[in-house]
Amino acid sequence: MKKAHFYGPAICITLSLNLFAQTSKPVSDAKKYKGEVARANFDTAVKPQDNFYEYVNGNWLKNNPIPATEAAWGSFNVLNDSIVHRLRTILNTAAAKKDAPHGSVEQKIGDLFATMMDSVSLNKNGIAPLNDEFAKINAISDNKSLWAEAAHIMKIGPDVMFGSGVEQDAKISTKEVFTLGQGGMTLPAKDYYIQDKPFFKNIRAKFLEYATQIFEQMGESADAAAKDAQKIMDMETQMANASMSRTEQRNIQAQYNKMPMADFEKSTPNIDWTTIFQTFGIKAVDTVIVAQPLFMKQINDMTKSVSMDDWKTYLRFHLLSGEAGKLSDTLSKISFNFWGRTFQGATEMQPRWKRSVEGTSRSVGQLLGQLYVAQYFSPEAKARVHEMVVNIIAAYKERITNVSWMSPETKKYAIAKLDKVMLKLCYPDKWKDYTALDIKRDAYVLNSFRINEFEFNYDISKLGKPVDRTEWGMSPQTVNAYYNPSMNEIVFPAAIMQPPFFDASRDDAMNYGAMGAVIGHELTHGFDDQGSQFDAEGNMQKWWTDQDSTRFHNKLQVIIDQFNGYTLDSMNVKGELTIGENTADFGGLTIAYTALQTDLKMHPEGVVDGFTPNQRFFIAWAQAWRQNTRPSYEKQMITTNPHSPNIFRANGPLSNMPEFYKAFSVGTEKKQNPEFKGFEIKPGDGMYRADNVRASIW
Numbered sequence: 152m153k154k155a156h157f158y159g160p161a162i163c164i165t166l167s168l169n170l171f172a173q174t175s176k177p178v179s180d181a182k183k184y185k186g187e188v189a190r191a192n193f194d195t196a197v198k199p200q201d202n203f204y205e206y207v208n209g210n211w212l213k214n215n216p217i218p219a220t221e222a223a224w225g226s227f228n229v230l231n232d233s234i235v236h237r238l239r240t241i242l243n244t245a246a247a248k249k250d251a252p253h254g255s256v257e258q259k260i261g262d263l264f265a266t267m268m269d270s271v272s273l274n275k276n277g278i279a280p281l282n283d284e285f286a287k288i289n290a291i292s293d294n295k296s297l298w299a300e301a302a303h304i305m306k307i308g309p310d311v312m313f314g315s316g317v318e319q320d321a322k323i324s325t326k327e328v329f330t331l332g333q334g335g336m337t338l339p340a341k342d343y344y345i346q347d348k349p350f351f352k353n354i355r356a357k358f359l360e361y362a363t364q365i366f367e368q369m370g371e372s373a374d375a376a377a378k379d380a381q382k383i384m385d386m387e388t389q390m391a392n393a394s395m396s397r398t399e400q401r402n403i404q405a406q407y408n409k410m411p412m413a414d415f416e417k418s419t420p421n422i423d424w425t426t427i428f429q430t431f432g433i434k435a436v437d438t439v440i441v442a443q444p445l446f447m448k449q450i451n452d453m454t455k456s457v458s459m460d461d462w463k464t465y466l467r468f469h470l471l472s473g474e475a476g477k478l479s480d481t482l483s484k485i486s487f488n489f490w491g492r493t494f495q496g497a498t499e500m501q502p503r504w505k506r507s508v509e510g511t512s513r514s515v516g517q518l519l520g521q522l523y524v525a526q527y528f529s530p531e532a533k534a535r536v537h538e539m540v541v542n543i544i545a546a547y548k549e550r551i552t553n554v555s556w557m558s559p560e561t562k563k564y565a566i567a568k569l570d571k572v573m574l575k576l577c578y579p580d581k582w583k584d585y586t587a588l589d590i591k592r593d594a595y596v597l598n599s600f601r602i603n604e605f606e607f608n609y610d611i612s613k614l615g616k617p618v619d620r621t622e623w624g625m626s627p628q629t630v631n632a633y634y635n636p637s638m639n640e641i642v643f644p645a646a647i648m649q650p651p652f653f654d655a656s657r658d659d660a661m662n663y664g665a666m667g668a669v670i671g672h673e674l675t676h677g678f679d680d681q682g683s684q685f686d687a688e689g690n691m692q693k694w695w696t697d698q699d700s701t702r703f704h705n706k707l708q709v710i711i712d713q714f715n716g717y718t719l720d721s722m723n724v725k726g727e728l729t730i731g732e733n734t735a736d737f738g739g740l741t742i743a744y745t746a747l748q749t750d751l752k753m754h755p756e757g758v759v760d761g762f763t764p765n766q767r768f769f770i771a772w773a774q775a776w777r778q779n780t781r782p783s784y785e786k787q788m789i790t791t792n793p794h795s796p797n798i799f800r801a802n803g804p805l806s807n808m809p810e811f812y813k814a815f816s817v818g819t820e821k822k823q824n825p826e827f828k829g830f831e832i833k834p835g836d837g838m839y840r841a842d843n844v845r846a847s848i849w
């Protein structure tokens with residue numbers, strides 16, 4: 152099963168607490184930090200009290216158009232781009248070194264990168280590297296061979312039929328369990344198959360064109376290809392009708408359907424589980440968690456109602472559609488035209504080297520990551536960020552202690568849960584063991600099959616073993632972070648500890664407004680609509696009193712209503728889909744603000760570039776979210792992404808925070824900074840929210 156944000160990996164304290172005693176803390180020195188607020192990026196024609204995001208970023212947004220090859224361009228993309236260039240150098244060096252010992256890190260990533268870059272062979276071979284797989288599909292003759300081949304394809308790559316995997320048992324966080332759920336559909340969410348709006352109808356029309364082209368590449372006539380494309384649409388629509396929407400998937404209790412495998416087998420008699428488990432290499436499964444029983448029932452029914460020939464057509468389509476980007480230029484372009492152009496609005500394909508760097512980083516992230524951190528790891532950033540985490544946890548405890556809506560007993564447990572949050576910083580203490588992975592200089596797609604099979608076997612090998620809490624679910628070169636509720640852990644890869652999120656050479660105000668808010672965001676996930684259902688050990692188990700739980704959900708509803716009120720490109724933000732992330736943004740910013748206040752008492756900071764520390768905190772926050780996006784990409788994100796569009800991520804939490812209103816108000820400001828004119832946020836202003844609709848949780 153494609154890993155949800157949810158049941159991800161693991162834990163460990165990578166830094167001892169006494170490490171930050173060695174950190175030299177910068178004492179306020181306004182001169183040293185001059186120039187950290189780039190006023191040239193501001194659009195002073197915009198009133199900050201109407202749209203703070205536009206005010207802080209307006210000129211940056213005007214001066215940094217989206218490159219033709221990209222769907223969006225902002226802080227994350229710019230930082231990621233600089234990392235991609237570093238990775239390119241590492242990969243070029245590894246690929247040029249043809250005598251690296253077989254099995255070494257350099258050999259594996261060097262040979263993989265070389266097969267991705269070898270456009271001559273890729274174009275010469277066309278779809279030929281898939282011929283063996285096509286032959287196996289053509290040889291399907293009965294139910295048993297259908298399921299043997301489908302299970303084989305699930306192992307080597309493309310997502311077909313349904314999702315499966317081994318995950319932490321949400322209610323017994325020390326155990327791994329076999330899980331099943333929806334999958335095997337091309338389009339990214341149920342809405343795309345069933346919604347009647349012009350946007351979705353257009354995507355469906357383009358999907359038919361795309362599928363037709365894929366079948367033509369297999370040698371079918373235009374007519375036959377169009378008919379086969381329609382078959383795929385019909386089959387996947389039947390599957391989609393029985394699946395859950397993205398919003399429904401936020402209900403994690405509804406997806407915890409645990410049962411003896413024998414019972415589940417009896418309820419799905421058309422699916423040949425014996426053959427599937429043999430192909431998967433699983434000896435025995437006594438228990439299964441079925442995330443979407445209705446979907447699995449639908450697949451069981453379709454196994455009979457859909458003809459064997461149509462299932463072969465379905466498997467051939469998914470094999471070529473899933474791998475098209477790893478084959479010739481012709482196939483890569485067909486893939487780009489649908490996924491890049493239609494879905495994201497990009498007008499040009501990324502150059503081969505960039506696709507290859509990102510492809511390597513995605514597929515063998517911890518192999519490439521070992522070479523990345525060897526060159527680019529910053530012990531100073533690690534120590535400073537560790538110190539911020541400690542301060543932000545303390546601030547969160549303080550805020551929990553002070554809220555009026557939570558009972559003392561729930562507070563006590565919440566604080567105990569915070570005390571047990573495990574921290575992973577920069578990169579794993581123990582790298583993933585890739586010994587069993589063989590990489591050759593034969594063909595990109597064959598390497599991809601071997602990598603997927605390696606990952607599949609790695610996953611299956613966890614069955615029956617205790618949960619490994621040292622695992623990482625992200626590579627160190629990823630510009631991101633996560634909280635995993637089953638582990639009660641927060642994870643910050645090395646890549647995010649860089650500007651504009653973190654800069655060891657600037658003062659704390661801006662670091663707390665960006666990196667600090669990211670840390671607070673991940674911590675808050677432990678207490679959002681989903682995380683709050685997990686206890687300190689990562690078990691889905693109730694620890695709130697009923698009354699506190701009701702009050703909490705009433706508070707969440709205020710945020711759901713707030714974000715339901717935002718629209719972009721004539722599409723409404725989905726308040727319920729984005730509630731977890733919006734809560735984390737709001738909570739994270741609030742907690743980071745409190746941590747900064749404590750910090751400022753010990754290490755006062757002056758006015759820099761005309762702004763007080765609190766003002767710079769909010770400026771850093773707004774700046775971190777700056778991003779230009781293409782309308783089609785934005786529409787896709789609103790449909791599928793649990794994060795709101797960046798402009799609302801920036802402005803939404805601010806308009807709830809009295810601290811923000813106060814930081815820029817004329818009265819407060821005059822005292823600290825006589826030159827600053829300040830502004831009052833009043834009813835009627837874009838950023839203003841009346842007291843009765845203003846959210847407050849932590």
Ligand SMILES: [Zn+2]
Binds near residue numbers: 672673676732735
């Ligand atoms: Zn998040």
